[in-house]
Amino acid sequence: MKVVVCVKQIPDPAIPGELNPETNTLARDDKLILDESDSYGVEMALQLVEAAGGGEVSLVSMAPRSETSGLRTALAMGADDAVLISDDALAGSDALGTAKVLGAAIGELSADLVLAGVESSDGYTGTVPEMVAGVMGLPSVTFAKHIEIADGVANVQRQTEAGYDQVECALPAVVSVTAGVVEPRYPSFKGIMAAKKKPVAEKDLAALGIDQASVGTAGARQETVEVTDAPEREAGEIITDEGDAHQNIVEFLAELKVI
Amino acid sequence: MTLAQILLFAEGDADGASGLTLELATKARDLADTVTAFAPAHGDAMAADLGAHGVSTVYALEGLGEGLIGVHAAAALAGHIEATSPDAVFFGQTTDGRDTAARLAVLADRPVSTNNVGAEIVDGGLVTEEPIFGGTQNIFTAYRAPAPALAMFRPKSFEAEPSGGGAAAVESVAAVDPGEAGRATVTGRHAEERSGPQLDDAAVVVSGGRGLGQPEAYSMVDELAGLLGAASGASRAIVDAGWVPYAKQVGQTGKVVKPSVYIACGISGATQHLVGMKGSKNIVAINKDPEAPIFGVADLGIVGDVHKVMPALIEALKSR
Structure with a gap:
């Protein structure tokens, strides 16, 4: 079985984000890392291939400046190889532009199953996996919390507002995986060393046959007209508990007539 | 200045429209002369709620069966927006809202504006407001692609207020076969036990x-x-x-x-x-x-x- 996992390399979420003052898009000038949301997709892929008795896990990522740091992390977890799409013309791409690029790259890989995180931690539109399926003309099951594959059919528990739906889908298909449903493995030292030698094929837009005008800022067809600071909440009262702080809560609730 | 028509992706159940759907209907009627709705399911059950919040017509998708909503709703919506030319389509930021908007974006080759908490009409076009960096800043984005603008909104961004209208008219929309992309089917539905006050509306x-x-x-x-x-x-x-x-x-x-x-x-x-x-x-x-x-x-x-x-x-x- 061949599983392709979409992974995003993002600015470290521990460092406060900034907008590029010229383009008003997220600044991505520093080193990028593997989005934690995608580590669940990578782990799920590794587990499904193990359960199938063997196969291959390939990564596909779109990132500026030939960035591979995040890809190496996923390769160290156990993925076999990666395709990186990097092209200056991709700056400013929105979800649809990203999906056009990922879809074209995945289309060259003959995947049985395409996995992705539900949403990235920086853009969190939650639309790219479904758009990739749309671009590729494949069925999709989003918000998966459990996946089983048997006889070329995926059985997926799809999270809903009320609980979950059991969904059946013949492969190939795109499935997006919710955070927390598997425990992503830590790369071993051996894995990290091996990852350095694993193949990463880099491609640009021309190699994928994509028109520059359909992606990047031009393809996004949206214009930032204003960025404002949100009003902050007024600072409240902070009390250190010395055994009776619960009384302050009782008084507060009584004042609000909750009790 | 207002738009001529906003189409609302309406969600709900046998008891009526969801709170989020009615919030969006209320906002849409501030922004447009006419608000219509597209219901992938429960179109009849939602007609009274939607009408009371300013929606004139509900286009109810027929024949969804056990297919997933996103791919089937988008296939029908692509033809529906060609036929009815809305200026914008509003979606709630829900699981099915996201799926449908994403599929429709590909079919219609339109960007989708996501995670919005506000909207206004500036120079005849839709401008949406999205909080970024954990809500410390807000970014306002003008939609520059051809109509309809596709925009998704977070729950509780607007107050739902009835306009006093009667039930919306219901018109059927025939299902459109999405081909191979539509082959996923729901084989079972599991609802978690819900008791006591619900998160959505608890005081x-x-x-x-x-x-x-x-x-x-x-x-x-x-x-x-x-x-x-x-x-x-x-x-x-x-x-x-x-x-x-x-x-x-x-x-x-x-x-x-x-x-x-x-x-x-x-x-x-x-x-x-x-x-x-x-x-x-x-x-x-x-x-x-x-x-x-x-x-x-x-x-x-x-x-x-x-x-x-x-x-x-x-x-x-x-x-x-």
Whole structure:
């Protein structure tokens, strides 16, 4: 079985984000890392291939400046190889532009199953996996919390507002995986060393046959007209508990007539 | 200045339209002369609610069967927007809303504006407002692609207000075969048990996080919620850890709540969580770390051990 996992390399979420003052898009000038949301997709892929008795896990990522740091992390977890799409013309791409690029790259890989995180931690539109399926003309099951594959059919528990739906889908298909449903493995030292030698094929837009005008800022067809600071909440009262702080809560609730 | 027509992607159940759908209907009628709705399911059941909130016509998709909503709704919507030329299509930021908007974006080759909390019409075009960096800044974006503009909105961004209209007219829309892309089918539906006040509309919410230490300690959250007639919620950390079901998750990837009182117990206040609850009218936080970001939004913050403060609070409320 061949599983392709979409992974995003993002600015470290521990460092406060900034907008590029010229383009008003997220600044991505520093080193990028593997989005934690995608580590669940990578782990799920590794587990499904193990359960199938063997196969291959390939990564596909779109990132500026030939960035591979995040890809190496996923390769160290156990993925076999990666395709990186990097092209200056991709700056400013929105979800649809990203999906056009990922879809074209995945289309060259003959995947049985395409996995992705539900949403990235920086853009969190939650639309790219479904758009990739749309671009590729494949069925999709989003918000998966459990996946089983048997006889070329995926059985997926799809999270809903009320609980979950059991969904059946013949492969190939795109499935997006919710955070927390598997425990992503830590790369071993051996894995990290091996990852350095694993193949990463880099491609640009021309190699994928994509028109520059359909992606990047031009393809996004949206214009930032204003960025404002949100009003902050007024600072409240902070009390250190010395055994009776619960009384302050009782008084507060009584004042609000909750009790 | 208003648009001529906004089409609303309407969601609900046999009891009527969802709260989010009615919030969007209310906003849409401020922005457009005519508001219509496209219902992938329950079109008839929602007609009264939608009409009462200003929707003139509900286009009800027929023949969805056990197919997934996103791909089938988008296939029908692509033809429907060609035929009816709305200026914008509004979606709620739900699972099916996201799927449908994403599929439609590909079919119609239109960008989708996501995670919005506001909208206005400027120079005849749609401008949407999205909070970024955990809600510390807002970014306003003008849609520059050909109509219709596709825009998705977060729950509780607008107040739902009836306009006093009668039931909306219902017209059938035939299903369109999405081909191979439509082959996923739902073989079973599982609803988690729901009892007591619901997170979406409770006046008081008590939530627990990693600071509770262990899954068993969540019973304190339930007990406190019970005493206050509140709904119980959770941070993503303990949902990911499997302590409580996803339905309880408050935050960016969970529910957005705006209760009159929100009590955060052992929650540090990651951005992910704050965006789901900082619209609460009053916020109480209990956390042992005085540097926890949750204290930045709390009206009353208790720096202390939840294992001491919560039992004492529960006892005090019981003895009242």
